[in-house]
Amino acid sequence: MKVYIILALIVFIYYQYHIRYPLQFYQHVYLSIFVGGVLLIKYCMNYQKPLMYKMMNNVQNTNNIRLHELVPDFNNKPNSIKYKLAEKQEFRCESCKNNIDINYIDYYKLSYKIPLQYGGTNDVTNLCIICPNCYKRLIN
Secondary structure, three states: HHHHHHHHHHHHHHHHHHHHOOHHHHHHHHHHHHHHHHHHHHHHHHHHHHHHHHHHHHHHHHHOOOOHHOOOOOOOOOOOOHHHHHEEEEEEOOOOOEEOOOOHHHHHEEEOOOOOOHHHOOHHHEEEOOOOHHHHHHHH
């Protein structure tokens, strides 16, 4: 009830101010949006409690999530070659057997199990995915 009284008081003061000092049309729109927003929030708090609970719970949970996890990464699709190779290797580096972090799969490198100059085939079955540290050791 207090919200409605305060809202009515704000509208009354605005009306009195408008009588003495005429305002532009956009200022009326801003007040209308404000009043409508307050009424919408009040309605949701009274009659849509499960919705508001879920919304506030999601806001609270976003504090526990790293920022890069909220942004969708369309390069890490499950049908990409790196993802398929990582899945085939049970999400482990072919050389050192460390875990492959799917969130950072772009940093992992494709390599040949048997290099081409040693008779390896240029085929998907000869490809593997290795971590950046193993790749540095491989090229040096």
